[in-house]
Amino acid sequence: MSNDSIFKKIIEKKIPANIIYEDEIVTAFKDIKPKAPIHILVIPNILIASSNDINKKNKDILGHMFYVAVNIAKQKKINKEGYRIIVNCNKNAGQEINYLHMHLLGGKKLNAL
Template identity: 40%
Template structure:
């Protein structure tokens, strides 16, 4: 069973890594902001360490999930690995099980929050064009209403 999970997870995350290549460079302003932020602990690391309070809905040795300050849907949770990884672009093969666990925690939380059957969105923002502002990998779980398209639909 573990071998199948590992094999499937490795395939999935290898595919994910291949599809996240950078198409254009980041603006100089964004690069400066990102460099400054990555030189110190992220706000999520401060939550993990207990330096900043948060409404924690899940925690184990590897992952923490909490309610963000700015809700974007009736159900909005941030699911964060305790290992500080700045973006998906910095993920390595040794992170495969950790990333798979993010999805399992998301599934569990979606069920607990009552959105597993009606529908929910999992979103990971990577760098400037996606609007990443906290450089500690995290997944948004959004639900509790019709969410609409993720990007404007072209005609």
């Protein structure tokens, strides 16, 4: 699979994004079409197309993604009132970009699923 998605371009700084966190494993930035006052995407710095592509070699990346999302929630002070972390898998679940990404949503009361 080609790794020329918009997310790869954000990681490589080829297109601008409001990056709020990055390290050697993940990059986190504000969603350009937010569904809540705080809507941040956390993506791995290597291509994993969807959660179906998590394997023995890359599984630790998911734990780091959660760790980063929780720390951002604490930074944004939404950890007490609550937040949602979502990972969509494939088109019927709403995954629009074939690159694994985690949505961190908060800052208001979210509707029940």
